[in-house]
Amino acid sequence: MLQDAENILEVEDLEVAFGGTPVLHRISFAMRRGERVAIVGQSGSGKSTAIGAILRLLPGSGRITHGSIVLGAGRTRGDVEDLAAASEPVLRRIRGQRVALVPQDPMSNLNPAMKIGPQVADAIVASRRGTDGGRPDRAEVRQRAIALLSEAGIPDAERRYGQYPHEFSGGMRQRVLIAIALAGEPELLIADEPTSALDVTVQRQILNHLQSLVDARGTSLLFITHDLGLAADRTDRIIVMSEGRIVEVGTPRQILLNPQEEYTQRLVAAAPSVAAVLDAEPLTPPAAAKDATSPILVVENLVKEFALRGRRGSTVRAVNDVSFAVERGTTTAVVGESGSGKTTVARIILGLETASSGRALIDGESLTTTRGAQRRALRRKVQPVFQDPYGSLDPTYSIERLIDEPLRIFGVGDRPGRRERVGELLDQVALPRAVAQRRPNELSGGQRQRVAIARALALEPELLICDEAVSALDVLVQDQILGLLADLQDRLGLTYLFITHDLSVVRQIASDVVVMKSGDVVETGSVDDVFNRPHAEYTKELLGAIPGATFAA
Amino acid sequence: MGRYVVTKLWQSAVTLILASIVVFAGVRQLPGDPALAMAGEEASPEQLAAVRAEMGLDQPLATQYLAFVRDMLRGDFGQSTRTGTPVTELIATTLPVTLWLSAYAIVVAIVVGVLFGVIAERFRGRWPEWGANGFALIGLSVPNFWLGILAILYLAVTLGWFPASGYVDVLEDPLRGLYYLTLPALILGTGLAAVIMRQTRASMIETMTTDYVRTARAKGLGRGRVLVRYGLRNSLIVVVTIVGLQLGGLISGAVVTERIFALPGFGKLTLDAVFTRDYPVIQAVVLIITVSYILINLAVDVLYSVVNPKIRVGGAN
Numbered sequence: 041m042l043q044d045a046e047n048i049l050e051v052e053d054l055e056v057a058f059g060g061t062p063v064l065h066r067i068s069f070a071m072r073r074g075e076r077v078a079i080v081g082q083s084g085s086g087k088s089t090a091i092g093a094i095l096r097l098l099p100g101s102g103r104i105t106h107g108s109i110v111l112g113a114g115r116t117r118g119d120v121e122d123l124a125a126a127s128e129p130v131l132r133r134i135r136g137q138r139v140a141l142v143p144q145d146p147m148s149n150l151n152p153a154m155k156i157g158p159q160v161a162d163a164i165v166a167s168r169r170g171t172d173g174g175r176p177d178r179a180e181v182r183q184r185a186i187a188l189l190s191e192a193g194i195p196d197a198e199r200r201y202g203q204y205p206h207e208f209s210g211g212m213r214q215r216v217l218i219a220i221a222l223a224g225e226p227e228l229l230i231a232d233e234p235t236s237a238l239d240v241t242v243q244r245q246i247l248n249h250l251q252s253l254v255d256a257r258g259t260s261l262l263f264i265t266h267d268l269g270l271a272a273d274r275t276d277r278i279i280v281m282s283e284g285r286i287v288e289v290g291t292p293r294q295i296l297l298n299p300q301e302e303y304t305q306r307l308v309a310a311a312p313s314v315a316a317v318l319d320a321e322p323l324t325p326p327a328a329a330k331d332a333t334s335p336i337l338v339v340e341n342l343v344k345e346f347a348l349r350g351r352r353g354s355t356v357r358a359v360n361d362v363s364f365a366v367e368r369g370t371t372t373a374v375v376g377e378s379g380s381g382k383t384t385v386a387r388i389i390l391g392l393e394t395a396s397s398g399r400a401l402i403d404g405e406s407l408t409t410t411r412g413a414q415r416r417a418l419r420r421k422v423q424p425v426f427q428d429p430y431g432s433l434d435p436t437y438s439i440e441r442l443i444d445e446p447l448r449i450f451g452v453g454d455r456p457g458r459r460e461r462v463g464e465l466l467d468q469v470a471l472p473r474a475v476a477q478r479r480p481n482e483l484s485g486g487q488r489q490r491v492a493i494a495r496a497l498a499l500e501p502e503l504l505i506c507d508e509a510v511s512a513l514d515v516l517v518q519d520q521i522l523g524l525l526a527d528l529q530d531r532l533g534l535t536y537l538f539i540t541h542d543l544s545v546v547r548q549i550a551s552d553v554v555v556m557k558s559g560d561v562v563e564t565g566s567v568d569d570v571f572n573r574p575h576a577e578y579t580k581e582l583l584g585a586i587p588g589a590t591f592a593a
Numbered sequence: 594m595g596r597y598v599v600t601k602l603w604q605s606a607v608t609l610i611l612a613s614i615v616v617f618a619g620v621r622q623l624p625g626d627p628a629l630a631m632a633g634e635e636a637s638p639e640q641l642a643a644v645r646a647e648m649g650l651d652q653p654l655a656t657q658y659l660a661f662v663r664d665m666l667r668g669d670f671g672q673s674t675r676t677g678t679p680v681t682e683l684i685a686t687t688l689p690v691t692l693w694l695s696a697y698a699i700v701v702a703i704v705v706g707v708l709f710g711v712i713a714e715r716f717r718g719r720w721p722e723w724g725a726n727g728f729a730l731i732g733l734s735v736p737n738f739w740l741g742i743l744a745i746l747y748l749a750v751t752l753g754w755f756p757a758s759g760y761v762d763v764l765e766d767p768l769r770g771l772y773y774l775t776l777p778a779l780i781l782g783t784g785l786a787a788v789i790m791r792q793t794r795a796s797m798i799e800t801m802t803t804d805y806v807r808t809a810r811a812k813g814l815g816r817g818r819v820l821v822r823y824g825l826r827n828s829l830i831v832v833v834t835i836v837g838l839q840l841g842g843l844i845s846g847a848v849v850t851e852r853i854f855a856l857p858g859f860g861k862l863t864l865d866a867v868f869t870r871d872y873p874v875i876q877a878v879v880l881i882i883t884v885s886y887i888l889i890n891l892a893v894d895v896l897y898s899v900v901n902p903k904i905r906v907g908g909a910n
Contacts, residue, residue, distance in 0.1 A: 095810075095811055097807050099802065100802075128816075132814075132815060134813070135810065135811050136813030136814075137813055140811065140812075141808065141811040143807070143808050144804075145804060148804040148805065149807075149808045150805055151805045151809070151823050151827065152805075152827065153826045153827050153830065153901065153902060154822065154823070154826065162812060162818075162822070163812040166812045166814045166815075167812070167813055206902070217808070220808070220812060223812070224813065
């Protein structure tokens with residue numbers, strides 16, 4: 041059944057269908073023992089379906105309709121098995137013991153009603169089924185779970201054994217999930233975008249850690265990701281997938297530097313992390329328009345303190361004495377990880393939050409101090425574009441009504457005039473005018489974000505605050521939206537304040553950058569200066585954590 | 594956790610004071626004059642005045658209310674105007690019957706509801722789910738009294754499996770006592786069981802497709818273990834809330850059920866008191882029902898924090 045005894049996994053002509061619709065079209069690939077292989081693809085490429093098939097945990101109506109998934113014999117236990125045809129009892133002895141999963145989202149993959157220790161212990165008990173028989177010794181299982189947790193990098197594991205998932209940060213939860221995956225000493229570890237929900241520096245720590253654990257055990261690693269840079273950094277071989285087919289297979293060097301297929305070439309060109317380190321042409325000429333005009337946005341000594349719930353009198357300083365200025369017609373990025381205070385700064389500028397002290401002035405005026413007509417005029421000058429194109433558009437409104445809304449609120453034009461304006465705005469964001477009568481759920485993520493941009497542009501603002509405006513999008517779409525924003529800036533002379541955690545996006549779009557950490561500004565300057573000659577230790581750390589950085593160096 | 598319970602206790606105390614005011618005012622809003630009812634139609638104005646003075650009805654309302662609260666706190670509910678028996682004694686003999694009946698019904702409802710709910714999820718789109726859904730539909734739409742009559746007719750009279758009516762003290766003879774209560778408890782619990790079944794099914798369908806259930810399967814755990822430790826455990830958080838909300842309905846259901854099966858319980862006492870305008874009894878009965886409703890809700894809140902660790906820790910901070 042297994043064609044090469046050195047292979048741990050041979051996938052042959054695998055076809056998976058949901059209902060009657062095939063989503064994986066006869067894919068074939070093999071993995072050597074101890075090899076690290078990445079499957080790279082955008083959402084909908086079928087990469088998650090592939091691992092669902094290998095574990096035989098396909099959601100809903102998903103079924104394997106053709107092909108085989110042959111798992112090589114275990115070193116110490118277990119025979120060669122065709123996972124595509126294996127029965128449930130056989131699969132139960134394979135899952136966790138021979139093939140384990142590190143899932144994608146640490147927030148949703150732990151049972152919220154169960155302490156983390158028992159969740160690890162469950163995995164240990166399950167992985168010993170059929171090995172010795174008899175109930176495992178509880179104290180011994182507990183000790184083993186604590187050992188696994190500390191090995192996965194959880195400090196004070198003895199105490200944290202009895203805590204619930206919501207008492208852990210995302211990074212720590214991901215470490216718990218790694219401990220669970222390693223509990224059965226599997227020979228094949230499948231990591232499904234294990235860090236895409238985490239900050240870059242945390243992401244790097246966890247991946248380094250995972251890698252050292254995997255290397256020490258000689259485990260084979262199947263790594264699923266949408267990030268080419270990450271795949272190049274972490275694996276020996278990359279499989280590029282698109283629309284349920286394998287497009288190209290090669291070493292990281294081959295794929296990144298000499299991609300053969302047109303799709304791979306586009307993916308490489310758009311990959312933000314790769315672009316950042318390969319020093320691609322920035323989309324905006326850095327501050328070409330930087331003449332003697334006065335800055336449109338000035339942030340002065342901004343401080344925001346939040347009262348801590350339940351602890352009277354104690355506060356936490358989310359924003360600590362932040363100052364910067366944004367020149368008209370340029371793009372400034374505020375970069376930082378979660379908790380750095382970058383979003384709070386954006387909310388204060390938009391007048392959604394009041395500052396504890398300090399000011400945010402748009403053309404010399406502040407949204408928090410102006411009232412009435414003056415405030416309304418100021419509101420028209422600054423508009424937001426938010427991160428989640430699913431959450432920020434009312435699903436019951438038509439696209440026309442969504443874009444039209446700010447015009448109606450400000451009483452701009454009459455009905456036919458507004459309709460014409462919506463048409464123009466759709467042209468500007470390169471959407472067909474026919475979209476106007478559709479609803480948000482009929483559009484893709486990229487199209488929705490275009491609608492959100494069109495809505496923001498409706499009142500002809502001068503300053504757009506983009507809060508993680510492209511973070512939720514696939515790389516190719518992200519690239520298109522960034523291109524659109526650069527183009528709009530050229531034509532309309534817009535100013536952007538870009539709030540992001542993604543340094544690669546900064547490189548592509550911004551001319552100036554403000555680096556924030558725990559409420560403080562760590563470093564400011566032009567993108568060129570900060571990227572090429574970072575001064576602050578934290579900035580260096582952030583830059584080093586960009587996936588793909590080590591590869592290109 | 595401790596702080597959470599203290600907050601809930603404090604809220605319950607406030608609710609209790611408000612409830613006592615409503616009960617006090619409510620009884621005084623009922624049509625008819627209690628003094629007239631007590632003294633009889635032919636009583637002279639002097640006799641009426643004497644009765645009023647004796648009952649404290651000539652005092653200002655605030656004074657009457659304080660006296661009412663003082664008596665209640667002492668456990669002095671007065672005497673039945675109809676029989677002259679102390680109300681406390683009436684309650685002491687009837688309340689246990691209703692408590693046994695309700696507790697039994699709750700147990701039946703939870704066991705049947707959760708079991709059917711899990712079965713419906715596990716066998717989606719196949720006959721066990723249709724069966725469970727059918728049961729829920731019947732349980733919710735057919736009124737208690739009709740189900741009760743049918744049960745007496747077929748299960749008690751025709752088949753002779755259960756007694757048609759009657760009551761044996763559960764403490765004196767547990768087996769026979771429970772046997773006599775089985776049919777009433779089944780009937781009383783049906784509605785609640787239907788609600789629990791639907792809720793369990795809906796939340797099981799949701800939890801069984803979550804990421805953490807898939808992760809649990811990927812550990813190599815068997816279906817049963819995943820179902821109980823990962824699926825049911827999270828589904829029950831929702832179920833406990835629903836059960837709590839429904840318990841109030843159980844009390845009014847008990848009134849009807851006791852009537853059908855001729856059980857000498859609290860419900861029967863209430864109905865008799867209302868029909869004979871026995872004010873002290875009505876007052877006491879309504880107050881006790883209110884208090885138990887508040888206590889049940891308090892218990893549900895505390896229980897909820899036990900199943901849902903997020904609330905527990907949030908409250909402790």
